[in-house]
Amino acid sequence: MPWITGWFDARPYFGINFPIRRTQCIEHRLCQFCRQPLGRRIGLVVRPADITAGYVEEPAMHPECLDYAVAVCPMLNGATDQYRAAPPSAVAELVTATASRAGKPAEAYDAWYITPSGYEIAYSPDGSVLGISLDVPVLMKRPIRAAARPRLTDEQTALLRQVLDLEAVTFVESILDAPGDTPS
Template identity: 80%
Template sequence: MPKPRRPRAVRPPARAAALPRHGGLTVPWITGWFDGRPYFGVNFPVRRVQAITYRLCQFCRQPLGRRIGLVVRPADSTAGYVDEPGMHPECLDYAVAVCPMLNSTMDRYRAKPPAAVAGLLASTPARAGKPAEAYEAWFITPNGYEIAYGPDGTVLGIRLDVPVLMKKPVRAAARPRLTDEHAALLRAVLDLESSPEGPATP
C-alpha cells in the first residue's frame, strides 16, 4: 500500500497569524479541541452557528469580504444548502492545500471518530468509512448570502440557490474499493479462475 502523501508546505494567510498551530498546521477557529489537542474536521457546533449567523470566516473568524468561498458536495447541492460556514478565498485556498480530505490525500471518511468527539459529528453515521465525495469551491457575494433555516428555526447552513460568481473543482470523488467478495465475484464473471490453457484432456 502506498504511503499517504504529506501535505505540501504552504504558508497560512496573514489574517490567520493569531491562530494556534498544531503539527505544523494552523488550526481553524471552528475546529474542536479536546484533551488539549485539536480534532481537525470536527467543528464546534456553537462556533459553526456563530460563523454562519454573523458572516464570519470559519477559518480565521474575521468578517467575510466581497467574495465568500463555500466548499460544496453534491449532497449539499441536493439539499439546497451547505452546512459549513464560508471562508475568505485565501483561507479556503489554505484549507484545500493542507486538508487531507480536500487535497485527496484521504480517500475515505473516518470509520470511527474518537469517542470524545463522536457526539459532535452529526454526519458520522451517514459518511463513516465511505469513499470521499467530490468537492467544489463556490464563490458568492454578500448580496447572495442567505441563511437556510429548519422548520424550528435551527440554522442549517448557507443557501445554495443563489447567484454564484464561480465554481471550481477541488477534488474528484474517490473510487469505491472492491471487497474480497466483490473481487471474487468479478473474477468468476470474467472467467478469470479458469486455466488459460483450457480444460485438461483425459
C-alpha cells in the same frame, strides 16, 4: 488550524467542528478558517449532497483561506479517499452530521464563490441554523476534487476476478513475464 475544528483530549479532530463556533461563523459571516469577517468574495465548499439539500452545512471562507484549506486538508486535496470510520466516543453526540459519512468514500467537492448580497442563511422549521443557502447567484464554480472510488472488499474482488476470468489473464501474463520467454 481552522477556527471551527473540534479539540478533544488536547488534540484537534479535523473534520469535526465545534457546533457553537460553526453557528457563530454562519450567523456573523465569519470565515471558518481564520475567524475574520468575510469580504467581497465568499468561498463555499460544496458537495453533491449539499446541492440536493439546498444548503451547505460548513461555514464560508475567504477565497485565500479556501485555497489554503484545499492545499493542506487531506479530504479536500484528495490525499484521503474515505471519511474517518468513527468519531472518538467523546465527541460522537456532537457530530451527527458527519456520522452518516463515517467510513464511506470521499465525495466530490467543488468551490463556489458568492458575494455578500448572495449570502443567505438556511434555517430549519424550529429556527436553528442549517447552513448557507445554495439557492443564490454564484460568481464561479470550480472543482476541488473528484469523488473517491469505493473500495472493493476481498469477496467483491474475488467475484470480479472470477466473472472477468482474470485468473486466466494473470496466468498468461506470468508466462509472458518469465525471463527468456519474450514473444517475438
